[in-house]
Amino acid sequence: MGIVGIIFIGLIVGLVARFLKPGDDSMGWIMTILLGIGGSIAATYGGQALGIYEAGEAAGFIGAVIGAVVLLVIYGAIKKG
Secondary structure: OOHHHHHHHHHHHHHHHHHHOOOOOOOOHHHHHHHHHHHHHHHHHHHHHOOOOOOOOHHHHHHHHHHHHHHHHHHHHHHHO
């Protein structure tokens, strides 16, 4: 999957992560999408480097969502504190 595909999946992942993460987010949709892209890139390269999954597997999408949720939580904690 090329970088354009990763960014597109990141857009979707950002929206799914915002939907799944509980609580009130004071950030806008753009920041959520950017964090989704970051989570997607980190999960794609990190998961493949660790040998957890191969390119194109459904586990990559699930990992990207988890990565994006983690980034959303970290961002929220930094912004509050």
